[in-house]
Structures are given as structure tokens and as C-alpha cells.
């Protein structure tokens with residue numbers, strides 16, 4: 001059993017906390033950027049495979065104050081890095097510093113790297129090389145007010161890189177944020193969802209993966225921990241088999257529930273997720289992504305303007321991430337988009353609940369609807385609110 005930290009975006013820590021309880025992590029402790037937990041190798045592998053709202057899982061190894069080069073160098077030597085990777089392996093150091101005596105994070109990264117390779121040389125007579133593209137070991141160093149936390153990245157590529165995104169539009173939302181919105185919306189996993197400005201389809205694809213109980217990590221080829229010394233393939237295989245079994249059973253049940261007969265008695269699967277966008281190119285991207293994710297049987301994407309959209313089914317939830325000023329479009333014309341969106345909701349989505357990710361209060365207030373809840377969440381470095389509207 002060891003201590004780990006699952007990291008996420010601000011606003012999603014509670015959702016991540018709930019997910020960690022679900023996978024059996026123990027001794028949880030929230031902090032602003034994530035949740036600490038205790039777990040053995042099975043739990044860490046499960047976390048990497050199953051957590052939808054995490055960006056990476058790291059193993060904290062050192063925590064110390066440092067004001068001078070020697071402090072940094074000598075403290076790094078307190079951890080035995082030779083037990084992590086082979087001497088002919090590769091490493092990368094990712095450093096960030098804020099309000100520290102060290103001003104240059106590249107210098108900090110270099111100092112840490114020097115200490116690690118000197119340790120290898122001293123103990124084994126040779127050293128690993130640096131590879132910033134595809135390293136075997138990523139050492140994460142965070143310095144704040146001269147206090148340094150050092151951890152090892154168990155994930156490798158960020159966990160929001162699920163592996164299904166073959167194409168995107170102009171301002172795609174990250175996959176873990178899309179999953180987080182569904183958690184913040186307290187979506188029940190069975191109610192149909194419409195995204196009227198779906199872009200490359202991330203929110204609906206994440207929802208469809210949840211409905212099928214697909215673990216988000218199963219499409220990935222590798223995780224950071226796979227390159228560590230002592231990586232136990234059998235433990236991973238067992239974890240992977242478990243999540244694939246769960247997915248198979250849930251998918252069978254879901255497809256059976258969604259299968260209906262048409263007028264000619266032919267069975268067909270009723271979609272559960274509906275995505276629309278003005279832009280034909282992003283609809284193409286969304287379709288390709290859904291296919292890659294293995295959810296194209298329950299999600300439909302169509303080119304359609306939100307202004308004239310009709311509800312595709314009787315009852316459901318609208319969840320969307322409309323365009324906002326900093327990245328797409330111009331503010332005044334965007335206000336019209338929001339006004340029209342409110343009109344569509346009020347007139348053609350009666351009885352539905354709508355969730356709108358707003359990155360700009362001026363735009364969302366143009367909707368002139370009263371939000372019944374406002375959950376703060378960060379989309380990249382844009383502070384947003386997930387606004388909830390009941391369309392009576």
C-alpha cells in the first residue's frame with residue numbers, strides 16, 4: 001500500500017473523490033488540484049483505467065524546503081531512483097515553480113535531472129538518458145514558496161487522452177472535463193442527452209461510454225507505470241479483464257433496452273444521445289470519434305442549426321458547451337446565439353433540464369433564463385460555470 005495523488009481540474013475534485021471511492025481507494029484527502037489516496041498496485045492500475053475525471057495519477061516521493069542548489073540536489077538524492085527504471089532507460093523531469101528563490105523552472109528540472117543521473121552513475125556506473133517525448137519515468141517537481149513536492153507520474157500521457165479523438169473542431173472540451181460536466185449535472189446514466197452545439201462530440205461520447213460502463217483507459221495503448229521496474233503484467237491483465245467484463249455485460253443490457261421494432265418488424269437500436277452542430281466538418285469529426293470510441297451505435301450526430309432544432313425524443317437532458325468569446329466568434333453576435341438558444345429551449349424543450357457550460361457571464365445572461373444551480377468548473381484556464389435551467 002502506498003500514497004498516491006489523483007489530479008484534476010478545479011471544480012472537479014468532488015467528482016473525482018466520488019470516483020475514487022467507487023474504485024476502492026482508501027484514506028482519501030482532497031486538495032485544490034486533486035485527491036490523495038492509499039492503494040496497492042491493483043488500485044493504481046484501476047485508477048488509471050477507470051477514473052473519468054482525473055488528468056493523471058502521481059506517486060508523491062519527496063517533500064522538502066529548498067532555497068539553494070545544494071538543497072535541491074541533496075534532497076533529490078534521498079530517493080533511490082535506481083529502483084524505478086533500468087540504467088539504460090529514459091527519464092524526463094517536469095518542473096514548475098511559483099514564488100520560489102529559483103525563478104527558472106528549466107534550471108530546477110536540470111538540477112533534479114543532474115542529481116538523478118549522478119545517483120545512477122554512482123551506484124551503477126552508468127546513467128539513463130533524457131527523453132522528453134517518450135520517457136520511461138517522468139519525475140514531476142512542483143515548487144511553491146520554496147517548498148518542493150516531487151512525485152512520479154504513473155499515467156504517462158494525460159488521462160484525458162482517451163485515444164478516441166481522431167479529429168476535433170476549433171474549441172474542443174477536454175475529455176475529463178466533459179465527463180466532469182456529466183457528473184456535476186448528476187446525470188443518471190439512462191436519460192437521453194441532447195447536445196445542440198456538440199462540436200466534435202466529446203460530451204456525448206463520454207456519456208455514451210458511461211452508459212456502456214466502458215472504462216476510459218481501455219482504448220489506450222500504454223500507461224507510465226508499465227515502464228517501471230517490477231511492473232506486474234498479470235495484475236494489469238486482471239484489472240483490464242474485469243473492466244472489459246463489466247463493459248460487455250452493461251453494453252448487452254443497454255442495447256437490449258434500446259432495441260425496438262420498426263413498422264416492418266425489423267429490430268433497430270434507438271439512439272440515446274443526439275448531437276447537432278452547424279458545422280458539417282465537426283459533425284464529421286464527431287462521427288469519426290464516436291466510431292473510434294465504439295459508441296456510434298447509440299449516438300447520432302447531425303448537421304443542424306440550434307435555432308430550429310426540435311427535441312428528438314420526449315424527455316431528456318440538454319448538456320452543451322456553446323461557443324464563447326475568447327476562442328470562437330465575436331461577442332455581440334454570440335449574444336444572439338445565446339438568445340436564440342434560450343428561445344429554442346423554452347419553446348421546444350419543455351419539461352427538459354438544460355445544463356450550459358458558460359465561460360462568460362455576459363453571454364449566459366443574454367439567455368434571460370434563471371439558473372437554478374451554478375457549479376464552478378475550469379475548462380482549460382477559463383473559469384466557467386455549469387448553469388442548470390429547468391424548462392417548465
Ligand SMILES: C[S@@+](CC[C@H](N)C(=O)[O-])C[C@H]1O[C@@H](n2cnc3c(N)ncnc32)[C@H](O)[C@@H]1O
Pocket residue numbers: 168169170171172173196197198199200201202203276277278279282304305306307321322323324328337
Ligand atoms: C465550444 S464548441 C463545442 C465544442 C464541443 N464541446 C467539443 O467537444 O468539440 C461550440 C460549437 O457550437 C457550434 N455552434 C455555434 N453556433 C451554432 C448554432 N447556431 N447552431 C448549432 N451549432 C452552433 C460551433 O460550430 C461549435 O462547434
